[in-house]
Amino acid sequence: MTVVPLRTAGPDVEALAEARARLDWAGLMARIRPHAADEADAGVLAHAILLQHAQRLGDAVFAGELADRLSYRWFCGLSAGDPTPTAEQLARARRAADADGFLSREAAAALAGPVAEDAEPPDALDDRVRSLIREAPIPMALARPSDGCVYVASRRLNALLRAPCRPDCEPLAGYTAGAFHAVPEDREAAMARLAEHGGFTELETELSRLDGRTFPARVAYAPFWLAGQACLLVTVHDISAERSAQADLRYRTAFHETLSELSPDGILVVDDRRRPIFHNRRFLEIWNMPPELIDENDGDELFRYAQSQVANPAAFLARMRKLAADPAEIGYDEIALTDGRVVERYTGPMRDRDGGYLGRVWFFRDITAHKRLERELREARDRAAAADAAKTRFLSTMNHELRTPLNAVIGFADVIRRRLFGDDVATYAGYAETIHESGQHLLALVDDVLDMAKLERGAYNLDEDWVAPREVAAPSLRMVGPQAERAGVELADELPADLPHLWADARALRQMLLNLLANGVKFAGRDGAVRLQGRMTADGGVTIEVADTGPGIAAEDRERVIQPFEQAVSQLSRDHKGGTGLGLSITRNLIELHGGSLDLAGEPGAGTVARLYLPAERVAAAGGR
Structure with a gap:
């Protein structure tokens, strides 16, 4: 069976009239209806067949008028001997259609070519086998091994590929694998593996539905012998949701991995038997832990190593026992390590959606610098308070230290000035010596203060x-x-x-x-x-x-x-x-x-x-x- 190529030779009016006269319109519509979505589509297909006859007879004007009104769904691969278009021709036409759903005359001409060989099903494909496949709970089909031409398909596969589901016909019968595989090389590779190894093979590829849309699918092929005749049992699984879930999981995993690696906290997750199931790099750094220790998946050994790193093992052990005794416990504390660092620890239970206990999550943060800053601020505050108190005492001391010699200077100078002891030079000389000593003492006090001021401002x-x-x-x-x-x-x-x-x-x-x-x-x-x-x-x-x-x-x-x-x-x-x-x-x-x-x-x-x-x-x- 061959397709008559489109051509625009000169018109042959007698031949065209003869073709119209011979056209059994009622019989043609009866043959077309199983392949059409509705009566209107059947009419469009009938006109497409008439167009093919017109082209065959060379009536270019009549062919052009019809082409302007034809939907791409029917304008392809029509046969002079058998005007019913094949499934593969229809699929090729859909892929070549423009955005409005129509084919140009050039695109239609490019679609003309040989069609599949006769796709008669094996004689052993009786109603029982057909019924089993049609009613299968999964999308599947029985096909010819050479080109994947469909003999019979399940209702699930018809629905998946957007084929009309009617009890009186096989909507996918005659379709070959080329009508569905967006990447033909994938099927060729799978068939090569099947021929070499036999048994069973599957692939993930892109398939085309009858409406032209593609979707990711997992296709499995298995040899199937029917009364000694080789067939191919094909199952199709739409993996769009799976791909979407995989992509979502990939992004979520990347997000959590990035978050854990960039986190300033060391993170450890253990299961309900205290076995480590996740950790980040920062956790190993904080605890100075060799990676092979945690890779051994031994929670007890991990605990013993951590206990050897803390400054107070007894308190650490008591805290761990309390957490083990109460899985619901949420804990926070600070751990002093043997190397002088201080680690902040926060832990809480990990539960499933039903509240079941799955394990425990631990967060560790090195707060050594923070604690040192706290200590320095506290010491600075204490020093400031002490300096303030010392200055207060200094002023009090200076008040006493200055007043005492000044009182002596003023008092004894007044005695000498008023000559209270007459001409007793010896007494006045003693008073003068006291005045001198008091002056020296005052000078020493002033010198001390001035020297300290110079030293504090770096001017000495x-x-x-x-x-x-x-x-x-x-x-x-x-x-x-x-x-x-x-x-x-x-x-x-x-x-x-x-x-x-x-x-x-x-x-x-x-x-x-x-x-x-x-x-x-x-x-x-x-x-x-x-x-x-x-x-x-x-x-x-x-x-x-x-x-x-x-x-x-x-x-x-x-x-x-x-x-x-x-x-x-x-x-x-x-x-x-x-x-x-x-x-x-x-x-x-x-x-x-x-x-x-x-x-x-x-x-x-x-x-x-x-x-x-x-x-x-x-x-x-x-x-x-």
Whole structure:
């Protein structure tokens, strides 16, 4: 059976009239109706057949008029001998139609070509077999192996491919695989596999429905023998929903994976038997955990490793037992690790839609930096409060320290001015000495405050040179001597004579020694002692020490008393009034300007040792200055 190609040769009026006369319109409509959707479509097809006859007979004008009115559904592959179009021809026409559903005459001409061989079904395909396939609960068909020509199809397949479902006909009969496969190469590859391996094969491809729309499908082919004749059993499954679900799952999976990898939290998910089923990279980083440990899927081993990392294993174990005993427990706590870090832990149950317990989700966040910032802010707040309190005490102290000598100066000056003792020069001389001492005391207070202000704003400039420690210390000892004698304190100069020269500011070094010696005398107590000592250190530096026999300073007070305006609390400050509380702070600032340090040692009741350390680069080499 061949298709008569379209042609536009000159008209043959007699032949056309003969064709019209021979056309059995009623018989033609009876043959067309099973292939048409309704009576109107049957009429259109009848006119298409008439057009084919007209073209065959060369009536180009008549053919053109009919072509302008024909739907693409019927304008293709019509036979002179058998005017019923094949399913494959109709499918090809649908794919070639324009947006309005019509074919151009050129497109129709391009569709003309050979049609399938005669597709008579096997003799063994009786009503029983047909009924079994038609009523199958899945989309399936029995087809010819060579080209996939359909013998019989299930109602499910008819509905899937948008074929009309009528009990008196096979709407897909005669359709070949080429009518449905949008990608013919997929079927060819599947047929090759079937020929090579036999048995069963399937593929995922794009299929075309009769309305021209495509959809993703999973097509399975299996050989089927019917009375010794080879057939092909074809099943089709629309996987549009499956593809959509796969795409949705792919995006959801990518989203969750990206979210978990970008999360600052370490995430661990365990099942109801405490076996790990998910973790992210951050979890391994926080716990310093080797990946192979969690890959072993051993929840107990994972727990033992985590317990070895925490600073308080007993508390960790107690918390884990509580969570294991109550699956509904939602927990939050902070865990201190052995390496000094702090981890925040949050956990809650994982449940299905019915509320069934599936496992537990853990979130871990390293909050070490946060805790350190909290501590620093707390310490800064405490320092600010302490500084404020110290300044208050300083102002109170300064009020006392300034008023006492000023009262002495004013009082004794008034006695001398009014000559209350007549011409008693000796008495007036004693008063003048008191006025002088009070003035010196006031000057020292002012100097301390000014020096501290200069040091705090970085305006103190060193005038450095090579100096001999004993020569610098001598004036300081002389200045403190009277104070030590009045206090009943032994002042001992034990500074070695061979101590090397130091590169330092002589005035600053003298002030440092004076501050330390004065502090020692003030706190040594009657019958106590203050010793000035010095020595070389192992690293080539020099240490100068002032040791006293006073009450000592508690370890927790050592750093505080060096702060400006501070003095040690308790008995040390109650029994020794006077001073601005700036001496040690000034001394530390001056020694740090020299690249050295001030250190306080000793214990309560055992005296105090104040050490000035100067590094090796400030110490003259042996045999030098």
